[in-house]
Amino acid sequence: MRYDLKSARELAIRACVASGASKEVAISLAEATVAAECSGRSSVGFAHLPDYLEGFLNGRISTEEPALFFPAPTLIQVDAKGGIAQLGFDRAFEELQTRANAYGVTVFALKNSYTAGELGYYVRRLARKGLVALAATNGSALMATGQSSQAVYGTNPLSFAAPVDNRAPLVIDQASSATAFVNIRQAAERGEMIPEGWAIDEKGLNTMNPREAIKGALLAFGGARGANIALMVEILAAGTTGANWSLDAPSFEEGSYSPGVGLFIVALNPELLAPGFSARIAYQIERLSSKGIHVPGSSFVKEEIDLPSSLVATLEKYCQH
Template identity: 30%
Template sequence: MDDTLALSLEEVRTLAHRVLARLGLSERQIGPVAETIVAGERDECGAHGIYRLLSCAQTIRAGKVALDAEPAVHDMAPALVRVDGGGGYAQLAFETGRPILAEKARRCGIAALGLNNCVHFAALWPEVEAMAAQGFAAFAFTPSHAWVAPAGGTRPLFGTNPIAFGWPRPGKPPFVFDFATSAVARGEIELHRRAGKPIPLGWGLDPEGNPTTDAAAAMAGSMLTFGGHKGSALSAMVELIAGPLIGDMTSAESLAADDGAKVSPLGGELIIAIDPNGFLGAAAAEHLARAEQIFDGITGQGARLPSLRRYEARARSLANGVRVSKKLHDDILAQLD
């Protein structure tokens, strides 16, 4: 028995708009929020697709999102800009700051955008892919809630703390990677819990600090970083550069502000854009072409090049639509009641 449902991308978009509008989100926020949900489903990143409408519903109903937030731009320096999201979703804050970041990076060669006071629920690859599509090398970082234990520890301190990078490829989609510094994104554990499936060892600890394959126990206990102390160090870096460095909360502070609501994190995001022309001038095209040797060297030996799987999935979805869990779809439709 098929437990999935076929949807076109336009149907996914319409569903996202309907649910977000029913929840009272302003029209200005609905557009960019919905597009990140469509992008997740389109690229077969199920943990960042329509499933995220459930977390939006929970967060909004808990009063943890400013429904009519209007981002405020603060031009800090020739190569620095901050956008205060006003307690709204990060997508609108990024869309507000993106053209300013691009202009500053072109003028200075490198620039940084700090997003403050934003609710985060999505992956970071949409941000770096958008910047790389404009010709920049780009990085993005954000803390979350304190769900992750440091290496050797047993209590949550870090967030999932993703790191994303984008690289422009002339005539081709950008090279992009985006990974949590936790062993897996929290949404993946939640999808396992919903499906009643065990998680692999190494993903999390139960509330007593013991390794577990029980998704619910890991959600109640703590997640683990990838790569032991290496992932833990990177997670600490994200806490610092996308928290105190830009005047925003750490993951522990975000969880404290959540105050038991168990909703999406509130905090900051740091996005850095580098213009190859700033270093290379007229030689930029030559050196970007040299970079293609690296990508050819990866794929030429049958190794996986990050981002290619998403682009292949994107082509399929654009041609054929997507399939989603019927149960998940029903749970989302229930938000319209």
């Protein structure tokens, strides 16, 4: 089913409010959900929204107002109080820009939140304001590494964005795992097999069966290299923010407790170091593109998005709560 962006936002807001979210939380989450669809990340767009709706209904997501603290001029600390990361980021967004422009760099550290959704959403917004940004977030343990068959990390993604003259920002957004958990779940729902190397079953054996993978754990991309990145993300997103380690984070799908995970962002004003930065990046992207290099993040402008009718029907049911 095709929706214009305004109607898509309204659908998301209605479903969130009906499920118990405050209007402020619903608006913040709806904006991020539509943005994920517009950036081509539908797996963390409307397909992920029912996870939030169940979270509201079952008490995994609080609608408390996040608390902001400023322990140093270039540090912004946010306690999401069990709520969504998107609202905490919204509340700090203007201050994050102001301080990054004034001091050259600012760190945003958020704890006690539900999953962050599309990680590229946060850095893309900062890049549109002329800042270079790097973000990391952890989640409930879903990924095993090394010789262990136990899940010890979330998918632990990293995202990066930089402003580019006369075009959309450059955005890189990728998980430390071989794939996102939602892709495993969708494959199970469709009855499709998954590629080898994505996951193991509960016995620690490689599996191509998504239902067995859900009982087991995801695998890191690139073996030890992906595992090392997952650990770096864990230290940034949980260690420096004071959030739950992935091993200690309650499930984002079950129970009545928030995962309580973290979001770490560093924002840099590149013009203070390299005047004309955005123009330099634009020129370099043109050079790379001319050599056949794909440069991620050249998002296109959408006026409409397509949603599966089955997903729309699911969301409409939530609207009836």
